[in-house]
Amino acid sequence: MPDLSHLRMRRSRLDNLPALVLPEGFALRSLTAAELPELACLLSAAFPEMVWTPKKTHEALFADLSVKETLALVEESTGNLVATASARLLPERFPEAGYLHWVGAHKTFQGKGLGRLVTLAVLHRFREMGCTSAVLETQDFRLPALQTYLKLGFEPEHDDDTHAARWEAILSPPLGKQPVTQVAFVVKDMDLAREAWAKALNVPIPETRLTIPGHERDLTYLGKPTGAQAKLAFFNLGQVQIELIEPVVGSGPSVWDNAPEGVHHLAFRTKNMAATRDALAAAGIPLVFRGDGANGSQMAYFDARETLGLYFEFAEAKKTPL
Known part of the structure; x- marks a missing residue:
């Protein structure tokens, strides 16, 4: 089975973002390398098809200098990290755009809108950094995430000759x-x-x-x-x-x-x-x-x-x- 290229989406404006309103009982925090074990656990729960060790998490989100900040939503009653997204800048590929990176929510908190909130938080960060738009790359099967991005104003970009048909299938009526x-x-x-x-x-x-x-x-x-x-x-x-x-x-x-x-x-x-x-x-x-x-x-x-x-x-x- 051939590997399919990632789908690309773009939000062309950041000057019209919805307000960021956190639900009661949750806080937003910028993470540091000291929280690698907790972040690795969260990413492992959000992406069970992958293995996230503290070392891999450090390489992907802290050693990589293109990643400018990693945000997390924290459940205040437990102190647990429940959703995360990172702000990345890739000026050679995407001038003046922020690159939304590794958005995920813990499996026990999926479906509660936390992925939307942490995504929106990163979009606000991009605007503060001076970015005028935002891009992301994702996969066809991540349908809940795709719907979240569409509702937040992201639109599909056709980066190769497979994308038009793949987006048509994704956006067609459900089964x-x-x-x-x-x-x-x-x-x-x-x-x-x-x-x-x-x-x-x-x-x-x-x-x-x-x-x-x-x-x-x-x-x-x-x-x-x-x-x-x-x-x-x-x-x-x-x-x-x-x-x-x-x-x-x-x-x-x-x-x-x-x-x-x-x-x-x-x-x-x-x-x-x-x-x-x-x-x-x-x-x-x-x-x-x-x-x-x-x-x-x-x-x-x-x-x-x-x-x-x-x-x-x-x-x-x-x-x-x-």
Whole structure:
């Protein structure tokens, strides 16, 4: 899976910032190297996918002379650091702009608006330093942070040819507001199921087709190539398609293999599969099965069985890196 470049955002003005009002029970403090252990613990809790030691924290935020100040919100009742952001200046890359750096809130305080507050505090610092704008770089899957930045007046900048499509995916309606394009069912006997569905819907019996791994679709399951096959039949009902799936027993591991009869997945469309993957991964719904289709398209299945009892399938008409 290729690494995607960071997304860039910019707030073009700092002379119109909202007032900084701290909630009761919290204080804002400029940190020193003496607080490295506490700051490392906070960053580890805010970014659990990374390992933050006091040494790494010192190198990233105190030894780096481009970092001018690191702020933290402190819970006054405990003295604990609960959110942080740093003010960085990179004049060669971003003249007259402040660079918002390492914004994070402790996992037990996420969703309480503290990331917004510490970000706003750094923006006020930038204005005091004489900066006229602010920039930041982040990743597609950090959706709550992206929404915070957008609400604070940051706007996307397209720094490479992948950014336009990635931002379009991020700014598109969330999954719950997208139309379902397909409802799929696993059946034991395709012939009987086709006849029963056709009779119930009062439509002709559709043809059955067989997937052809390595030709029609380059299938992988849990990251490994698979020869899985399934018999498929489709009923097109206006905007929603009914798909019937009969797994080919023993053909290879897949989302079809050993699937019980009944609802198998809901399908949607996406314009950026990588952004969709990251958003669903952040919701605890991992990518498990994917393949390439005709005319440069691709499809991917995401496993929501543990919480929702089914898969999500996403189809992308023009394949982007995944």
